[in-house]
Every structure is written in C-alpha cells, then in structure tokens.
Amino acid sequence: MQTKPKLRTRKMLTVPVTAVALLALGACGTETGAGSGGSGKEGGDDTVQTDVPLTGVRWSVESATVGGKKAPAPDGVYVKIDDKGAVTGHYGCNSFTGRATVKGDTVDFDKLLSTQIACEEQDFELAMRQALEDPLKAELDDSRLTLTTPRGGTIALTSKPVEPPAPLTGTKWNVSGFQEGETARSLPEGTGGKAYLTFGKDGTVRGHTGCNSLNGTARQGDGTLEFGRVATTRMLCQGAEGTVEKDLLQVLSGKVKYRVDGRSLTLTAADGKGLEAKAAK
Known part of the structure; x- marks a missing residue:
C-alpha cells in the first residue's frame, strides 16, 4: 500500500x-x-x-x-x-x-x-x-x-557564521522534501535519509533516489545547474520509494536554479518544481 x-x-x-x-x-x-x-x-x-x-x-x-x-x-x-x-x-x-x-x-x-x-x-x-x-x-x-x-x-x-556554509560540490546532500510553487511536501514516511545527491567539481552528479543509484552530469553556472542525462540502476521502485524517485528525477532535468543557504540546498526547475536538501554531517 x-x-x-x-x-x-x-x-x-x-x-x-x-x-x-x-x-x-x-x-x-x-x-x-x-x-x-x-x-x-x-x-x-x-x-x-x-x-x-x-x-x-x-x-x-x-x-x-x-x-x-x-x-x-x-x-x-x-x-x-x-x-x-x-x-x-x-x-x-x-x-x-x-x-x-x-x-x-x-x-x-x-x-x-x-x-x-x-x-x-x-x-x-x-x-x-x-x-x-x-x-x-x-x-x-x-x-x-x-x-x-x-x-x-x-x-x-x-552575525558571525555559527558554522561555515557547506560547499555545493563534494557535499553529500540528503534530500529532505519537494516543492511545487508555494507548496512543499515532506518525504513520505519511512523514506527519510535514503535519497541524496553529491556534485563533483568535474561537473558530475551521483547519488541515490532512495531506491536506485544514479549518476550523470551537472554543469555549474552562475546560480544554475544544467543536468545532462541522469542514469539510474534498474530496480523496480514501488510505493513511497517510487514516488520519491519520480519526483527527484523530474527535478534533475535541464537547467535548474540552485541556492546554498548555510547547510541547506534548494533546487528549483523552470516549472516551479524543486527539492530541498540538507548537508550531511
């Protein structure tokens, strides 16, 4: 169910x-x-x-x-x-x-x-x-x-930083929720801490959807990331895990805006869909 x-x-x-x-x-x-x-x-x-x-x-x-x-x-x-x-x-x-x-x-x-x-x-x-x-x-x-x-x-x-902001690249970003316009959704119960992204300085992205491993390209621009093809392993994902994977891959497509705020990362696509993530400690 x-x-x-x-x-x-x-x-x-x-x-x-x-x-x-x-x-x-x-x-x-x-x-x-x-x-x-x-x-x-x-x-x-x-x-x-x-x-x-x-x-x-x-x-x-x-x-x-x-x-x-x-x-x-x-x-x-x-x-x-x-x-x-x-x-x-x-x-x-x-x-x-x-x-x-x-x-x-x-x-x-x-x-x-x-x-x-x-x-x-x-x-x-x-x-x-x-x-x-x-x-x-x-x-x-x-x-x-x-x-x-x-x-x-x-x-x-x-006004002094309590801790240094996390860099976009090299940080493991744990996905914490999704958003669409002014509406935000927390992750389904039981899926927290499974989906994550890590961006490389060489323009790559790797991570996990919570069900499948993923890797692809993510070219960094001025406040933007442009995703190329993102490939995943082929496990069949159903239920809540399938929902998280679908929402995550929808964001990782084409050019999106990114914002790092301390230890929080927000990705927002042109259609208003996006995700929020926290830097792992």
Missing part, C-alpha cells in the same frame, strides 16, 4: 510575543501572524528606518530565553531582513518568509509564511512562532544582536 506524502503548504501562522523574539532570531546556511507594528503594510517607504544596522545581515540565532528559561537554538536557525523589509529565515526545521518593519531600534514582523514539515523536535520552533506578535527592541554590540520582547524575553544572535 502506497504511503501518501504529507503536504506542507506555506500558510499563515499566528504567534505570540515569545515567538517574535525567536523569529527575529531565526537566523542555519531559500508567515506567521501580523505584528502589531507591521499594520499589514507591504513595503512602504518607511518599512526600514533603522538606527541599528540590522538589514542585509544573516543573523544566526544562538539561543532564546523565554519565561526565565534559556534554550539553545538548533543548527541552522537564522533570520535575514533586506533593505526593503523582506524577511527570510529558518527555524531549524522549517523555513519562513515574510515582512518586517524596522524603525529606530524596534523590529516588528508581519505576514510570516512557513513550510510545514513535521519535525521530531519542535520546541524551539514553536517558541519562536509564539514570539512574533509584539515589537522587539534591538541592541547591537559589535557582531552580537539581542532582541528583547515586551515581557523581558531575549533572543541572542550573531
């Missing part, structure tokens, strides 16, 4: 103060509730008027203290705000996008959308999502940023 993959659609999430801090921190390396200061504004001229240089920096989250309890951030948690107020980030399991209003030393998050992967450990992520209703006060000390919630909770971030 075929196991249906879980759909994780990027949907609106509403979160309390505790998350605001955490979200702002979410800074690992491609929308939750309305912040009180955002007022639903979509990138007006006053979206970013900052006394603290927050924008254009990838802020890695180190920890969050809520209710007097300090929790270390999992690998890969970060947040980044561009000079027009667009937000990208990662909770450690799910990625998110949205808007932020930055005025003086106050940051207010708005319209945050997240992928919906079912993660084994979600305590920190849930805490982040709880913290995004109210504005956060930002205090910068050299490369360290502290965000403080109205209730006294804090988020500790740093």
